[in-house]
Amino acid sequence: MIRATAGLLLAWGLAGCAVPEWQKPGTPLADIERAMGRPTLTQALPGGGQRLLYSRQPAGQQVYHMDFDAGQRLVRVAQVLTLERFQALRHGVDRTEDVRRMFGPPALVEKVARFNGDIWTYRILDNGNPRQAHVHIDPSGVVRLVMFTDERLDAPDPHH
Structure with missing residues (x-):
């Protein structure tokens, strides 16, 4: 049992060694995929390029775009779960x-009584503070509202 647990922890630790921000421009796409694993989403870019989206949702607070040129070489890496990018969504x-292409799948999809549609919730960091971005999407698939709340990670469990 201990040996199996140690093996799982070692595998998890090695998988976590590939950090998107540490990848160097010019690195071939195949090398990035080998180091980073399978992306959450893949999308074509203008000019024959490609974007790999790596999400750390639902537990993490980052989503990375790794953009490649037509020659399959890394051009840029950007962490896109930012307050500014959510504020730029056009109601x-x-x-x-558009939301899925920019941010990937949400950490949580929920409904509330006062809005007819789904609310996609993403966990973000805003100047080091844990927050949540709530994207309200109506039944026809249109963004109607974006709201932000603080995420209280140290909140006491109300059931104890």
């Missing part, structure tokens, strides 16, 4: 696909 214009 009444952007759609479910």
Whole structure:
């Protein structure tokens, strides 16, 4: 049992060694995938390039875009779960696909009585503070509202 647990911890630790921000421009796509593993999403970019999206949701607070040129070489890495990017969503214009393309799948999808539609919740860091971005998407798939709340990680369990 101890040996199996140690093996799992070692595998988990080695998988975590590949950090998106440490990848160098010019690195071939195949090397990135070998180091980072399978991306959460893959999308075509203009000019024959490709974007790999790596999400740390639902437990983490980062989503990375790793952009490659037509020659499959890394051009840039960006962490996109930022307050500014959520604030840039266009209410009444952007759609479910736009949100998924930018941020990947949410940490949580929920409903509330006062909104007819889904609320996609993403865990983010805002100047080092844990927060949540709540994207309200109506039944036709259109973004209607984006709200932010603080995430209380040290909140006492109300059941104890």
